[in-house]
Amino acid sequence: MTASVRITLRPLGAAFEVPRGSPLQEVLFPYGVEFPCGGRARCKGCRVRVLEGTLPVTAEQERILSPGELDAGWRLACHCRAEEDLTLELAQWEAAILSDESPFAFTPRSGLGIAIDVGTTTLVAQLLDLRTADVLAVATALNAQARHGADVMSRVGFAVNEKKQELLTALIRTQTGAMIGELLRKGKADPASLTDVVLVGNTVMHHLFCGIDCTPLSRYPFEPVRDGMEPFRAEDLGWSAGGSIRFLPCLGGFVGSDILAGILAVNLHRSDVPLCLIDLGTNGEIVIGSRGGLLCCSTAAGPAFEGARISMGMRAATGAIAEVEPGPGGGLACRTLGDVAPRGICGSGLVDAAAVLLRLGRITPGGRFTGREPSIMIADPVALTQTDIRELQLAKGAIAAGVRILLGKSGLAEGDIARVYLAGAFGNYVNTASAKTIGLVNFPPDRIVPSGNTALRGAKRALFDEPGAYDELASGVRHIALDSDGDFQDVYVEEMRFPTETGDR
Amino acid sequence: MPVIQTLYDAILNGNAKAAKEITQTSLASGVNPQALVDDTMIPAMNEVGRRYEANEYFVPELLIAARAMKASLELIRPLLSARGSEPVGRVVIGTVQGDLHDIGKNLVGAMLEGAGFEVIDLGVDVSPEKFINAAKEKHATLVALSALLTTTMHSMKGVVEKLNESGMRPGVKVMIGGAPVTQKYADEIGADGYSSNANAAVALARRLVAA
Numbered sequence: 001m002t003a004s005v006r007i008t009l010r011p012l013g014a015a016f017e018v019p020r021g022s023p024l025q026e027v028l029f030p031y032g033v034e035f036p037c038g039g040r041a042r043c044k045g046c047r048v049r050v051l052e053g054t055l056p057v058t059a060e061q062e063r064i065l066s067p068g069e070l071d072a073g074w075r076l077a078c079h080c081r082a083e084e085d086l087t088l089e090l091a092q093w094e095a096a097i098l099s100d101e102s103p104f105a106f107t108p109r110s111g112l113g114i115a116i117d118v119g120t121t122t123l124v125a126q127l128l129d130l131r132t133a134d135v136l137a138v139a140t141a142l143n144a145q146a147r148h149g150a151d152v153m154s155r156v157g158f159a160v161n162e163k164k165q166e167l168l169t170a171l172i173r174t175q176t177g178a179m180i181g182e183l184l185r186k187g188k189a190d191p192a193s194l195t196d197v198v199l200v201g202n203t204v205m206h207h208l209f210c211g212i213d214c215t216p217l218s219r220y221p222f223e224p225v226r227d228g229m230e231p232f233r234a235e236d237l238g239w240s241a242g243g244s245i246r247f248l249p250c251l252g253g254f255v256g257s258d259i260l261a262g263i264l265a266v267n268l269h270r271s272d273v274p275l276c277l278i279d280l281g282t283n284g285e286i287v288i289g290s291r292g293g294l295l296c297c298s299t300a301a302g303p304a305f306e307g308a309r310i311s312m313g314m315r316a317a318t319g320a321i322a323e324v325e326p327g328p329g330g331g332l333a334c335r336t337l338g339d340v341a342p343r344g345i346c347g348s349g350l351v352d353a354a355a356v357l358l359r360l361g362r363i364t365p366g367g368r369f370t371g372r373e374p375s376i377m378i379a380d381p382v383a384l385t386q387t388d389i390r391e392l393q394l395a396k397g398a399i400a401a402g403v404r405i406l407l408g409k410s411g412l413a414e415g416d417i418a419r420v421y422l423a424g425a426f427g428n429y430v431n432t433a434s435a436k437t438i439g440l441v442n443f444p445p446d447r448i449v450p451s452g453n454t455a456l457r458g459a460k461r462a463l464f465d466e467p468g469a470y471d472e473l474a475s476g477v478r479h480i481a482l483d484s485d486g487d488f489q490d491v492y493v494e495e496m497r498f499p500t501e502t503g504d505r
Numbered sequence: 506m507p508v509i510q511t512l513y514d515a516i517l518n519g520n521a522k523a524a525k526e527i528t529q530t531s532l533a534s535g536v537n538p539q540a541l542v543d544d545t546m547i548p549a550m551n552e553v554g555r556r557y558e559a560n561e562y563f564v565p566e567l568l569i570a571a572r573a574m575k576a577s578l579e580l581i582r583p584l585l586s587a588r589g590s591e592p593v594g595r596v597v598i599g600t601v602q603g604d605l606h607d608i609g610k611n612l613v614g615a616m617l618e619g620a621g622f623e624v625i626d627l628g629v630d631v632s633p634e635k636f637i638n639a640a641k642e643k644h645a646t647l648v649a650l651s652a653l654l655t656t657t658m659h660s661m662k663g664v665v666e667k668l669n670e671s672g673m674r675p676g677v678k679v680m681i682g683g684a685p686v687t688q689k690y691a692d693e694i695g696a697d698g699y700s701s702n703a704n705a706a707v708a709l710a711r712r713l714v715a716a
Contacts, residue, residue, distance in 0.1 A: 153654055153656060154655050156656055157655035157656045161655070161656065161659060218603070218656035218657070219602070219654075219657050220604060220605050220629075220657075366563065366565065368560070368561055368562075386560040387560065390560070393563065394564075483605040483606070484605055489607065489608055493564060493565050493568050493608070494565070496563065496564055
């Protein structure tokens with residue numbers, strides 16, 4: 001027996017060796033895992049899921065974790081030792097995955113349905129009783145493809161350049177199939193009663209799930225060959241159950257059925273007044289319009305709002321600074337998720353921080369630090385650098401420019417838009433006044449409606465309709481390719497600046 | 506000749522209108538156009554580059570400064586070529602096939618112009634053939650390639666290969682840049698240089714044409 005064992009952490013991707021028998025609490029703490037109850041098996045905060053290897057179940061763990069959780073491989077890290085090589089999934093990264101519990105109108109039907117939001121980073125699935133629309137079970141996971149690229153273009157690059165499309169397709173089909181099994185178990189449901197599965201996702205997720213060649217998405221003009229509704233049977237996918245399975249149609253370019261579902265969720269297509277939907281995930285998508293017509297676009301806002309490319313950025317999980325306000329004596333006051341010591345900053349915290357620093361005159365409307373310091377301390381040890389602000393400017397500029405281009409094409413002004421739905425985890429938690437201050441959204445804050453996971457909500461609605469019910473709606477939404485839009489570059493560069501009313505240069 | 510401070514400031518502040526007017530007045534009063542470039546415009550763009558490097562300037566400031574510089578250069582260029590002045594070097598620049606991103610490419614182009622290079626901008630979605638033909642026709646000494654996507658950067662390899670086949674290397678140097686591009690990738694495909702930003706691209710171009 002060797003003296004050390006190898007540990008791999010998902011989704012961090014970190015891998016390292018530790019002496020055999022090391023307590024996981026000591027091993028995982030340096031990787032940012034918090035132990036909310038101090039390692040006394042009083043909470044589930046530190047739980048990890050065993051993906052490879054084994055961790056024995058102890059009496060303490062049986063008291064806290066349900067038999068279903070133990071079966072699924074969940075263990076309390078505070079009560080485990082590393083006796084062999086292990087691959088572990090960290091639960092604390094689950095916090096950022098946004099589910100949906102809001103009610104909606106539906107026509108009851110018999111059977112069970114499952115709606116799945118296939119995100120670039122996260123997957124969320126819900127099992128519904130189609131007679132009542134009650135949610136019987138929820139399953140979430142990090143997209144298993146994510147280790148092969150964080151954003152859609154690197155995923156396409158992996159599929160096309162490395163010729164690994166089949167691998168990505170197999171990964172997502174297997175993972176969603178396992179989630180369906182998990183939902184049926186959790187909901188104590190008979191697999192035979194599952195009549196409908198609806199999946200939504202952006203165009204790249206659509207292609208990778210459906211097994212459609214991604215090559216056309218890798219280069220200009222980025223026009224998919226086939227991006228309509230794709231029906232499947234469970235046996236096509238290697239699933240054990242499913243009934244009528246369909247991946248809903250894309251809207252054009254990279255804008256997929258997650259945004260179609262968003263339109264359904266907020267009834268954009270039935271509105272008499274112009275509305276706007278902005279979905280801020282790993283990609284940013286925008287829809288503007290009413291029953292008279294809808295325009296959409298996607299922007300390469302990048303995952304800055306999920307904490308990527310920010311020096312101390314992180315997802316909205318335990319230890320993330322999520323809110324920042326002016327504090328006493330010109331300082332800053334912060335709220336950290338999980339009420340623990342801060343260890344990073346998430347998207348909503350970043351937007352708040354920039355808004356406060358603009359108001360305090362510590363950054364100029366051009367984005368430059370006014371002081372000589374290389375970084376600004378937000379809450380020890382979390383600081384923002386000049387480059388972090390530049391990343392924020394690029395991301396918020398892309399969104400604001402996309403909105404302006406769509407407004408221009410619709411012949412509308414900001415004031416004409418009755419409501420702006422901000423969807424996605426970040427959109428749900430961001431402070432709307434701060435978003436306005438930094439010019440991420442240039443609408444009055446009282447018209448901005450944080451809307452949660454509209455993709456999942458729309459997918460659930462679609463469970464109650466015929467598989468082809470949305471083909472017409474999807475083909476009627478006009479897609480604007482910002483890349484080839486003549487005005488985009490100028491507008492983008494203008495929108496990289498922060499609004500000037502907040503202070504002088 | 507001393508720096509014309511008003512023109513220097515107009516470029517630094519991105520005031521294209523002022524830059525154009527000052528250039529017109531200076532030329533009308535008999536200022537040597539080459540001296541205007543060497544003693545005012547190049548130092549101004551160097552300062553723009555320095556501020557960008559120091560994170561004081563960002564893309565918007567850099568672009569408006571470049572716009573002001575170009576407004577001035579448009580008046581000067583015909584006079585320079587009439588006098589038979591040779592540029593520091595001739596650069597064919599473009600975003601590679603399949604890619605439409607041009608902000609980074611435009612910045613590099615503007616900085617090179619500001620440094621006294623003649624820049625032939627082929628735009629975006631440029632095929633390898635187009636790069637080769639333009640380099641041949643314009644007697645370019647440098648080809649600069651940009652790509653922003655991991656999926657399109659591999660077109661760079663095709664351009665380098667075609668240049669090799671054409672027999673124009675090593676007389677024509679190749680420099681590459683863009684978010685997914687690295688020095689390692691440049692070495693891999695046999696490019697002569699890589700730059701991570703517009704300012705460093707100028708220094709690299711100077712080094713390559715001097716080599």
